[in-house]
Amino acid sequence: MNFENILVNQNNGLATITINRPKKLNALNKATIQELHNAFEDLNNDANVKIIIITGSGEKAFVAGADISEFAHFSVEEGGELARKGQGILFDFVENLSTPVIAAVNGFALGGGLELAMSCHFRVASDNAKMGLPEVSLGVIPGYGGTQRLSQLVGKGRAMELVMTAGMISATDAQAYGLVNHVTSQEELLPLAEKLASKIMRNSSVAIGAAIKAVNANFTDGVNGYNVEIEEFGNCFGTEDFKEGTTAFLEKRKPNFPGA
Template sequence: MMGTDYENLAISLEESICLISIDREKKLNALNKATLNELHQAVTSALRDESISSIIITGKGSKAFVAGADISEFSNYNAEEGKELAAEAQTKVFDVIHHAGKPIIAVINGFALGGGFELALACHMRIASTSAKFGFPEVSLGLIPGYGGTQRLTQIVGRGLAFELILTGEMITAERAYSLGLVNYITSPEEAIDKAKEILEIIGSRSPQALAAAIKAVNASQQASGYEVEIDEFSKRFGTAEFREGVAAFIEKRKPNFKKKP
């Protein structure tokens, strides 16, 4: 994937961590169709690449993570075109990130508004710099969040707070986002990427198959069948080489040596 030329993304690798930066700084990293297509390509490539264990998604510059969707692209859409826009983006980008079998952390610097907020919510964890601002301004445009925001925000903060943020359209600070459980950590802008790498390095030492199973089970908690999925994924771990290695290492009081390939 390193050989792929992207117009709107910058990709770098540090050991087994893939850093995807949305690179439209002059447009505050707004999500146009081309950027969404490139995100699909970059994320799916990283998920297929056995040398990559995890992904960080961030935005270039200090002003914005992603300041929203590129409104100029859909300002004249009708209802059917709007439905296709939301369905395609959710299927190709936001749901792919949400259900990824490798951990994905959003590092939020500056504005995360509208589609940018939704992109952060789709990731498994979020780290915000002190300058981060979050919000769903869609109601001021006669819209609502369309990339899964109404669902993921409610799942994370609960119904009442989701109503407040979506219905007022007001922005909140990194500090309030942390108090609501929207972000895992707040750091200085200079330390945010390093904090994400620190977390992913710890995760990277764990069983890759177990990580994928855990992500699947946690995501299933939002479904009626969540408990059954947890039991199923838990039971599948028994008898695997990774399970045997993990238990042996525990008994032998050493670090486990998990192979990166399944």
């Protein structure tokens, strides 16, 4: 895979995507969003990839926001289409991947950057990270799922405050709010993400994909998450991973999941 705005590395089941626009503080433009979609799609379809970490290049920013120059003169219709397309090809797409995605937030995660991090299955952050949704200071609102996912993660009251003040919070506050799972130093951020990834990779990738689907169902309008859980639980019984996992348990050995 050859890209202009991102770097992709694969090693022993772990894929790392690095957004690589350091002069723009890794801001998301249309080309980068499309490249990210293509990379996530290819990696999700690769049976050798068990988990994905996404981070930003440099030490200043994960993603400092969207590239405002691309849409400053958009019409109402163009603005709506920008949000609709972006949510479809990247943010909703990542949230619903069967391959787990960890966001390693290494600095500023603002606007579209925080929205991207929130679309990942969970987040870890460096202690210098700053997070926020400053869109109302530009006369617009978050358009890549920010109003919805932030409310889900930190609650309505905190989400309202963060959106309306357009303020930034520290990594420590983000952890206290439940927005990120762990905070560590800049130097230890990727090693921590990789350590968590290694723990995940010991388990059944098929079961993890089913769990992602069941958890996400709880936040989907018109879907009964309990019913999805029941269905996915039942489906697991027909997998080779289930046979291997239960057999290994009974034989008192570590499982060797085939991923099927």
